Amino acid sequence: MKAVGGFFQNIYKSKVMLFMVLPGALWFLFFSYLPMFGTVIAFKEYRFSRDGFWASIVNSKWVGWDNFKFLFSTNDAYVITRNTLLYNLAFIFIGLILSVVLAVILSEISNKRLAKTYQTGMFMPYFLSWVIVGYFTFSFLSSERGLLNQVLQSFGVDTIQWYNNPKFWPYILILVYLWKAVGYNSVVYLAAIMGIDRSLYEAAMIDGASKFQQIRNITIPLLKPIITIMTLLAIGKIFYADFGLFYQVPRDSGTLYSVTNVIDTYVYRGLKSTGEIGMSTAAGLYQSVVGFILVITSNYIVRKYDKDSALF
């Protein structure tokens, strides 16, 4: 009894602070924790009920692992997992190389004002939505009017129906992603390079090291920690795809699904177009669980490597 009284006393003492966290806590409750609880419908055959949210969940019939069995018995599960993983791997590694190279180049350009101007240009794609980027790609890839087909035509080569031809899309998607992300990502590395002690370069210069020897032996080794950490953190998120890229840029073209469908788009289509609520919840839960394991693991490794950079 005394303990309970003490508990309420403590609550009362912290009332102002509790009042401050209240709106945020409510938000997390409704937009994060209730949906977590809602994943039970992955194990149910979801029936929409007029009596509201709780009734819908409670009245739906338990089906155990059936939704998962269905999901993994189709080819879809394999395709979306493969696409999500392979695209993200390509994004992480090609993106890393290009961002670091760009950061080194920007840091070495002697006219600082020009370097700033270049950076502003490279930054632009980051500020545009995927819808806009979708229009941009369309102006290049449109089969009747696009710039690319005109170039092909002027060389006397047959034009290509880009939006119906899956074999080009892995390259297109990787290019578009890099176009949007590399300028922004290079900022992190540029900041790290700017933080390197200049006297190291002076010493190297006195020893007669060329500029490229300096880059190889000073800049790159000193960037290694941040490269490792950024990469590990990205690997922690490898099971999540950028919905906008895979939905807007291919213009939701059905013939391209084999190479553009990722877990996120699959879940969305299950919800909004095919109406397979149970199965797409199952796919979402599969993503969350594997994603959770990956974040924990990658963070564990980051922690071993450099405690300060770990997420927790």
Next chain:
Amino acid sequence: MSRRTKQRDFHQLSKVWNIIFNSIAGLFAFLCVFPFLFVVIISFTDESVLARNGYRLIPEKWSLAAYRYVFETADTLLQSYGVTIFVTIVGTIVSLLIISLYAYAVSRKSFRYRNFFSFFAFFTMLFNGGLVPTYIVVTQLLGLKDSVWALILPMAVNAFYIMILRTFYTSSVPDAIVESGKIDGAGEFRIFLKLVLPLSLPGLATIALFSTLGYWNDWFNALLYIDSPNLVPLQSMLMRIETSMQFILQNSQNSSLSLEALRSMPQDTSRMAMVVLATGPIIFAYPFFQRYFIQGLTVGAVKE
């Protein structure tokens, strides 16, 4: 500053390499901007030559018809602009309020439950219920379908921003200041408003800009929750006209427009004009704000 220029003098690339580096960086920067310029050019092209020539860098015939058309049906565009501006302003304010209060509370060592609430926020970064349960909660439990709040609330809070801001408070607001406020008899809210907020303005500004950009560019929530044409934000409107300009005409109050108008409408070029008009503000504004985004990115990389 003078020290750096002096170092630069003997720490320079050879002339040839400087040119090569400049060309690589310059080329990439140009490629980043080029698609936007191309879309601008298309929007000023005459629709009739478009059918014959396709999208060209230098059109055979220039024309303002697309813009004239867009302004004739301007009410649809303005409606979407209005929705986006409302959602962006209200969303950013709501989001800053919730985030800054939460982050402040969990940054105070005197708050008994700080660990619990830190974890309560943090855990959502590791695990989430996924799209379908969220959709069901928002539409069935909260009943936000076709409500402007469906565009605001789902994006209002982000545990990552709370973590960044918490770090910011602990590093840039010394405990001594809070204590001095207490000695002067100020309550927690007063301390927060009068002492802590002014000191943490740079951190708040960064979060506000990220949030503004997020709301301005959002189309996903509209895709999920909005059917009513009156609540379609800018980005989502652009999505809806992707396949047909019909959306513009259906929702225009201008009754002099008819099916005839739809047929004579310069479809492709006015679509691109819409894209230009929707992107314009961002393109002009971001160079002034980009240093805050850079700051935010490098702050985010440095943790407690």
